[in-house]
């Protein structure tokens with residue numbers, strides 16, 4: 001019988017520092033800057049305290065904690081909500097909303113989604129609360145036990161939290177919603193922790209970001225520096241890059257103990273995918289001999305190898321189906337299996353069309369890319 005203490009889950013929170021969706025001041029985008037448009041998307045500025053004001057989310061927000069505590073207005077367009085404090089001009093909020101909204105569909109398409117299909121796929125509640133919700137021991141109610149045993153825990157070794165977490169992660173978005181809504185009834189309905197997320201992309205303009213770190217993709221959307229601090233937040237390529245991180249995180253129906261586990265995946269996957277699919281420059285194939293996958297995986301400076309991440313990802317991307325690649329997020333989300341086990345389980349191929357294991361990919365990457373036409 002497998003039995004793991006729940007406290008093990010806390011270990012993984014620590015690895016969240018340094019962030020899979022972090023952007024630092026690397027020159028990873030050489031595309032010409034898209035000038036800020038003077039034609040903003042339509043929408044409304046809403047002041048905090050006014051009727052119907054939507055509070056900034058409380059979970060899975062990264063550096064968006066700034067907006068959770070300090071934002072006092074937002075601009076809401078058809079698909080974006082940009083939060084800021086009163087020192088930020090309305091025009092800056094509108095310019096950011098315009099940049100994000102205009103790049104959403106292209107970013108989703110690069111990840112093989114449309115705005116509509118992503119909307120169907122997104123979890124409607126925080127992946128953080130799922131880990132609490134599926135812990136049946138919190139419910140002193142017979143109907144919950146019956147529900148979880150015969151419903152979402154069906155065929156599952158239910159006494160193991162890890163088994164349950166893995167099963168939960170395998171549920172379809174609709175099943176996840178049904179499970180959430182049943183179980184949320186046993187909690188305080190007014191607690192924002194249990195509230196449904198916005199369907200829109202939630203952006204925080206944070207004065208805490210800028211200079212060394214200007215952008216971060218999150219489960220809810222994007223955290224950006226204020227435009228006056230860093231003009232890159234108005235450039236298409238960075239909106240697209242962060243939106244790709246945002247889509248990566250939608251594969252997580254559950255997170256362990258407070259962190260979405262994307263932060264523990266190799267950056268050649270998470271950053272490489274965002275760089276490559278956003279159209280940023282990547283290392284040349286002829287330069288592959290200088291950097292191995294181990295070099296990237298073991299780098300102390302997480303920002304050193306952005307172009308190399310892009311090249312490594314491009315090798316996987318151009319020889320495989322992106323749905324299979326994206327299943328790496330889903331499969332590792334519950335932390336039941338390691339990245340290496342997930343990689344080996346999906347049959348990714350090299351450019352010869354041969355199935356490769358993660359260890360063979362790591363061992364042969366430089367040789368294969370050098371011979372790859």
Ligand SMILES: [Zn+2]
Pocket residue numbers: 020021022023241245270271274
């Ligand atoms: Zn990134």
